[in-house]
Amino acid sequence: MTHIQPSADPTRLPPAHPLVRLLRYGKRYRQQIWQATLCSVLNKFFDLAPPVLIGVAVDVVVQQQNSLIARFGISDIRQQFLLLAILTFIIWGLESLFEYAYARLWRNLAQSIQHDLRLDAYQHVQNLEMEYFEARGTGGLMAILNDDINQLERFLDFGANEVLQVLTTVVLIGGGFFLLAPSVAWMAMLPIPFILWGSIAFQTLLAPRYADVRERVSLLSDRLSNNLGGIVTIKSFVTEDYELERLRLESEAYRQSNRRAITLSAAFTPLIRIVILLGFTALLVYGGLEAANGTMAVGTYSTLVFMIQRLLWPLTRLGETLDQYQRAMASTNRVMNLLDTPIAIHSGRLSLADLALPPCQNGSDRSMTNSPSGIQGDIWLKNVTFAYRDRLPAIRNLTLHIPAGKTIAIVGSTGSGKSTLVKLLLRLYEIQSGTILLDGIDIRDLQLAELRRAIGWVSQDVFLFHGSVLENVIYGSPSATLTEAITAAKIAEAHEFIEQLPQGYDTIVGERGQKLSGGQRQRLAIARAILKDPPILILDEATSAVDNETEAAIQRSLERITQNRTTIAIAHRLSTIRNADCTYVMEQGELVESGTHETLLAQGGIYANLWQVQMGNRPVL
Secondary structure, eight states: OOOOOOOOOTTOOOOOOHHHHHHHHGGGGHHHHHHHHHHHHHHHHHHTHHHHHHHHHHHHHHHGGGSTGGGGTOOOHHHHHHHHHHHHHHHHHHHHHHHHHHHHHHHHHHHHHHHHHHHHHHHHHHTSOHHHHHTSOHHHHHIIIIIIHHHHHHIIIIIHHHHHHHHHHHHHHHHHHHHHOHHHHHHHHTHHHHHHHHHHHHHHHHHHHHHHHHHHHHHHHHHHHHHHHTHHHHHHTTOHHHHHHHHHHHHHHHHHHHHHHHHHHTTHHHHHHHHHHHHHHHHHHHHHHHHHTTSSOHHHHHHHHHHHHHHHGGGGGHHHHHHHHHHHHHHHHHHHHHHTSOOSSOOOSBOGGGGGSSOOTTOOOGGGOOOTTSOOOOEEEEEEEEEOTTSOEEEEEEEEEEOTTOEEEEEESTTSSHHHHHHHHTTSSOOSEEEEEETTEEGGGBOHHHHHHTEEEEOSSOOOOSSBHHHHHSTTOTTOOHHHHHHHHHHTTOHHHHHTSTTGGGOBOOGGGTTSOHHHHHHHHHHHHHHHOOSEEEEESTTTTSOHHHHHHHHHHHHHHTTTSEEEEEOSSGGGGTTOSEEEEEETTEEEEEEOHHHHHHHTSHHHHHHHHHTTSSOOO
């Protein structure tokens, strides 16, 4: 059977500049961006008006009836100053209004972008294959999903507005200079090209330094996440000082990386001030001489002196803004690279309803199970080969059949491929060759979520989420009632110990369920799978962490819940699977024996040897 293959793009272009990638992502916010931009520009326009009013006021004092305002028909001095007072109130009011507007718009925009970006990035991470996580630490991903996105938010809060207002200042004041005093305007504008050139040069030098800073953050986060997760091991081996030293080295590397970036970014503002000083001094001297000679109005000179300060001195803040910008771009690059990570395992298009139509390949009767999804659970693996990245094959040309509604056991030594087989059924990894069929349909053609929803997996490495017992039992079945959760817990032999907990089903289990014993965690995991009520149940060493008495009770419960349900039981202890309909024995990724418990004992092979060893009748070879 052919299955749907995802299309690949062999002509994929290298990533664009981080700012371009951010703007592409922000298309959905285009209207908010334009509104915030307009408010920033208008705020700066009215912010630059008071120096003009001062110049006009000086002109009224000096020229009186010949002032600029008098040319509009207002010759009375009192009326001229009254008009100036009214204009001052209007301008200051509008400046305040647009400052409120841009601050609110930019900050809300920053919140919206960081919120959506974090959700999009996390959703993308959830769709990546397991090999991606094996090659990276969780701390590094946490740094991207949290710290890097927060860094971008901080720039959008303040930095974007700062850049816009600097550009607006240059355009408005530069235009005003050439309009009012073209003979000295070039002196004021002369530093601008050098400042812009210096800004671009500093960006080029700072970019790799801040990229290194962000990488150091990931390594530091990895170290902290790893150590906090393994705190029990650290304490038991008394390696606190050793881990503290390793953390010190990571933190020192992060500090030195930041120091290299700070050394360069801190030099920007002092250098810019020297360039600005030249332009300001030139205008102060030459403009003053022209005003004294009568070739320039005193009011105009006053306006120019005030305006050049408004033009040049804010440029000194470019250093801080540039610092924020480079940090944000380094973070943006990491977030966008995460979003651009290709998804290796793609969902098929067929739904579970499609499985109710064709008969199983082995001709088994679909009425043997009562799955509401229509899945009978007939599984075929045909010539399946799989290898983890850069390793020898874990599964080699494997062919086996798991009939619908039957209990199948898989045994073998550690590393024989038993748990890998389960992960392939869930499509946590993609096989290199061969086919896995569910009720006669290639699982690669099925919708991924529906495939996994049809399988209940109780892993030997039980993971419980920080929350209450009830929240962990109904995880995967959020609409379940307390009564249903209690029923599932009773079947899993968990209800009794839950009732003895301080708050019963409301007791907080701690991160990874650390407040519970291994056996208690395993029973909650079984209850969670029972409540899910899947047509296919996988028990991967499901009773490995319980005592013999609890194991016997759980086995009795499992005998009930596995009736008319396809069950795959992986076990080291052969006594737990002796009643399976069929047992497969794996060795080095290959199927070496199969049959019932009695048949395998009679064969006198690997299974029979394992049985004798576990029964104490033969020493371990």
